[in-house]
Amino acid sequence: MDINQLPAECISSILAFTSPKDACRSAVASPAFRSAADSDAIWTTFLPSDYRQIISQASSSSTSSVLNSLSKKALYFRLSDHLLFIGSGNSSFVLEKESGKKCYMIGARDLEIVWGSSPAYWTWQSIPTSRFPEVAELRVVWWLEIKGKIEGRNLSPKTKYAAYFVFKFKEGDFQHDGFGTKPVSLEVYFEGEEVGEDGTKMVLLDPPEGSPVVCKERSDGWMEVEMGEFFNELGDDGMVIFHLKQIDGIIKGGLIVEGIEISPKYD
Incomplete structure (x- = not known):
């Protein structure tokens, strides 16, 4: 036939x-x-x-x-x-063309940034290279902590995802204090889940020349570093948490945060 x-x-x-x-x-x-x-x-x-x-x-x-x-x-x-901007326009959604898998980026305004509302520590800037109306620029802190979250049901089921912290440093002569000498800790986990040492990554965001390359430049000019990965089974495991922290007392500044991107990962 x-x-x-x-x-x-x-x-x-x-x-x-x-x-x-x-x-x-x-x-x-x-x-x-x-x-x-x-x-x-x-x-x-x-x-x-x-x-x-x-x-x-x-x-x-x-x-x-x-x-x-x-x-x-x-x-x-x-x-x-x-890109489809959702909510107040501070997060975005896009489909992966080949597979139809869902991808999200949580913009800085939709992240939980410790002291993010205090102009003494953070300022909010409009940058032409950013997809979002505002990004967060770190003036100076010693306690750096940023959290993002998304419901597993909002992502594609039966899919392995990775989360990426998207950032850059302030241009000019500003020294990126603290980020080349002390690593930040990066964790990705389901809410309520215990995170062991194996689930924590320690990364220098501004490593000295000759160090292993962990952060990479994206096609849009921003830098990204993988925070971790997780498997979204059926979307019923609850809230996924993305956590960046560096609280060892070292003064830090010059970091510009665009957001956290969540997209499928293929080995």
């Missing part, structure tokens, strides 16, 4: 077991496949099951209206090609 003679719904059911990339490739096979591969039925299976809720959280109501008017295929590519 010629597979092109199958009803469109059968072809759609077959394609639903493939990937967005395979569905796009199959569209050139024949008119029947193109019709099935472009259908809302197939692309709804590739979108997150809670895509309507995600759209409703858009920081702009006009953005929500535009997204709701798109076909499901167009919506998929819009969400994978463009």
